[in-house]
Amino acid sequence: MDRKRLENALAEALGGTEAERRAVARAACDLADSGRPSADRGHALTVPGVIGHLEDAPDDSSVVERWNWWLGALDAAYGGYDYFTVRFVEGDEEAGLRR
Structure with missing residues (x-):
């Protein structure tokens, strides 16, 4: 998982703040590194897959x-x-996490 590529794809597809995109990209890389998606779903996490x-x-x-x-x-x-x-x-205090 290419973190910068994901951050750029998030900006293009979904907008959000830089801090939000950075946090999601970091979590996505951690998830990809864990190997869970491959083990559970049979394929690795990809930038297009995450965006989709x-x-x-x-x-x-x-x-x-x-x-x-x-x-x-x-x-x-x-x-x-x-x-x-x-x-x-x-x-990014403005991004917050609305629940």
């Missing part, structure tokens, strides 16, 4: 909310994905 799944989230969701929405679905299906959710966006 996040685009399926409700339209009024932030980048972080979209990530957490998808991780919630993975957690329901396979378990153990809650660890990779984004709970805090460093340096």
Whole structure:
């Protein structure tokens, strides 16, 4: 998983703040490094795959909310994905995490 490429793809597809995109990209890289997607779903995490799944989230969701929405679905299906959710966006108090 190329973190910078994902950050750029998130900006282009979903917008959000730089801090939100950085937090989601960091979590995505951690998830990819864990090997869980490959083990559970049979294929590695890719930038286009992540963007596609996040685009399926409700339209009024932030980048972080979209990530957490998808991780919630993975957690329901396979378990153990809650660890990779984004709970805090460093340096972006305005981004927050609307719940």
